[in-house]
Amino acid sequence: MAEIGSGKKTSLPPGLYVVATPIGNLADISERALDVLAGVDRIACEDTRVTAKLLTAKLIKKPLLAYHEHNGAVQRPKILDMIKSGERVALVSDAGTPLISDPGFKLVAEAQDEDLYVTAIPGPCAAITALSLAGLPTDRFLFMGFPPNKSGARQSWFTAEAKTHASLVFYESTRRLPECLADAAEVLGNRAVAVCRELTKKFEEVRRGSLPRVAAQYSQEGAPKGECVVVIGPPERKEETGGGSDMDTDALLKAALNHMSVKSASAFVAEVTGEKKKALYARALELSGK
Numbered sequence: 001m002a003e004i005g006s007g008k009k010t011s012l013p014p015g016l017y018v019v020a021t022p023i024g025n026l027a028d029i030s031e032r033a034l035d036v037l038a039g040v041d042r043i044a045c046e047d048t049r050v051t052a053k054l055l056t057a058k059l060i061k062k063p064l065l066a067y068h069e070h071n072g073a074v075q076r077p078k079i080l081d082m083i084k085s086g087e088r089v090a091l092v093s094d095a096g097t098p099l100i101s102d103p104g105f106k107l108v109a110e111a112q113d114e115d116l117y118v119t120a121i122p123g124p125c126a127a128i129t130a131l132s133l134a135g136l137p138t139d140r141f142l143f144m145g146f147p148p149n150k151s152g153a154r155q156s157w158f159t160a161e162a163k164t165h166a167s168l169v170f171y172e173s174t175r176r177l178p179e180c181l182a183d184a185a186e187v188l189g190n191r192a193v194a195v196c197r198e199l200t201k202k203f204e205e206v207r208r209g210s211l212p213r214v215a216a217q218y219s220q221e222g223a224p225k226g227e228c229v230v231v232i233g234p235p236e237r238k239e240e241t242g243g244g245s246d247m248d249t250d251a252l253l254k255a256a257l258n259h260m261s262v263k264s265a266s267a268f269v270a271e272v273t274g275e276k277k278k279a280l281y282a283r284a285l286e287l288s289g290k
Contacts, residue, residue, distance in 0.1 A: 015117030
């Protein structure tokens with residue numbers, strides 16, 4: 001059997017092939033990914049229309065099977081049965097690496113659980129591309145997926161990682177970007193941020209600066225077009241020294257109390273900080289004026 005990606009005619013064993021596709025520039029797809037897409041029996045994808053455009057551009061014609069969060073429970077057994085019967089199935093997302101903020105992980109988990117052949121064909125990933133361009137620390141980072149749509153839940157989402165000493169990476173709809181950055185600035189304060197928009201495309205842009213300043217810019221300008229990845233730098237280490245810990249805890253409690261009961265807020269902050277719930281509950285009562 002020829003090596004996958006060798007440029008020679010390849011015979012693929014039955015299994016699930018997790019294939020990364022371009023995040024914008026079609027030239028970024030790898031030779032190995034094209035070999036696999038051409039060699040499988042069918043392709044499971046989020047949106048058949050999006051994947052069809054890629055295949056047409058690369059002169060590949062394969063049966064497409066819609067697989068997404070709304071039909072996953074129904075489609076997974078079908079896909080697994082196809083592989084058991086000897087088929088080769090590729091899994092792709094609309095853009096980038098599958099399983100990174102998409103529903104593919106359940107399919108991969110179940111295929112692994114049933115000892116089916118599973119392999120990955122690596123390639124473009126918007127989160128990693130953004131980290132490469134952001135100019136922020138990359139030694140430790142946390143990928144957070146998509147934030148909640150509503151402000152209160154979004155602030156809780158940021159609060160949960162307020163003390164995480166890592167760059168925070170997440171995807172966001174540009175339509176909600178101004179409000180999202182405003183919430184991040186309110187919770188996380190004066191940190192560095194990079195908003196990476198339209199990556200690998202003609203109008204690629206990376207806007208860097210302090211979180212409050214960049215949030216204010218987008219608030220004034222309004223929502224931009226396209227797709228974006230946000231990278232927020234880690235907190236300063238000095239925030240943990242001296243007498244700052246009480247102030248940090250109070251800030252967390254106040255943010256949580258905006259949309260939680262005293263009991264829930266104290267439990268939430270206890271989980272985030274590791275501090276004793278009883279003491280936090282008493283402090284939350286004081287802050288709430290109850």
